[in-house]
Amino acid sequence: MTEYSEISARLAALPDAELTTVLQAATVGRPAFWAVRAALDEMAGVGHIAPGGDVSPTTESVQTHDQASGGGASGQVGAASAVPVVPVHPAGIPASPAAGGYSSGGVPTFESVRDKVEQRFGTAQGMGELDRQTPAGRSADEQWEAREKAARERLDQIRKSVHDNDNP
Known part of the structure; x- marks a missing residue:
């Protein structure tokens, strides 16, 4: 029992970023921990900031399994993908119903696609109306x-x- 106490104490002493990295490494290849892994990946990608911290905290670089080592291909700061991680359930594990606009297999739901299309259509209509209010738009x-x-x-x-x- 003392081994678990010692491990727990060491883990509690780690900063959040290092603890996230350790937990990510510990959950690799464990299908039962897919939800924990997805949450850890999201935390690492978003870069949670503790409430009450500095206005401009220092940026910490966290290596995740999705990022290539040695900087991003785009050469931009952070080099993290702008696409959110969509957890895909391993076979045999019950999945929750469509969460976040995606089915259990990672396919967008009809409602989420319809909402995106409606939003883009509304944006296009609004841009057309705004364009007609400019001198160039009126001239056209x-x-x-x-x-x-x-x-x-x-x-x-x-x-x-x-x-x-x-x-x-």
């Missing part, structure tokens, strides 16, 4: 209307000439 609308008017007039002329040719 005026040019379009002038072309439409000229096209209607030309079509009327063609119809009239065809109609005049039909009457002898």
Whole structure:
């Protein structure tokens, strides 16, 4: 029992970032701990800041299993992927119903896809409305209307000439 006390004391003395790294290493290859591993990966990717800390805390570099060593391919600071980690349940483990817009197999749900499409459509409509309020947007609308008017007039002329040719 003293071994567990000693291990617990050593783990409690570690800073959060190091404890996260140790726990990530301990849960590798253990399907029963997939939820713990997903939470640890999310914590490492987000970089939780303890409440009440400095306004500008120092950035700690935490190596996770998803990051390549030696800096990111993009050369940007942090080099972490902007895509959130989606936990995929190992076979044989009961999964919770669609959490976070993804099914247990990691596939987006219909509702989440519909919400994203509606949001993008709304954004596109709003951008179109804002664009029409700018001088360049109004000018483009005026040019379009002038072309439409000229096209209607030309079509009327063609119809009239065809109609005049039909009457002898």
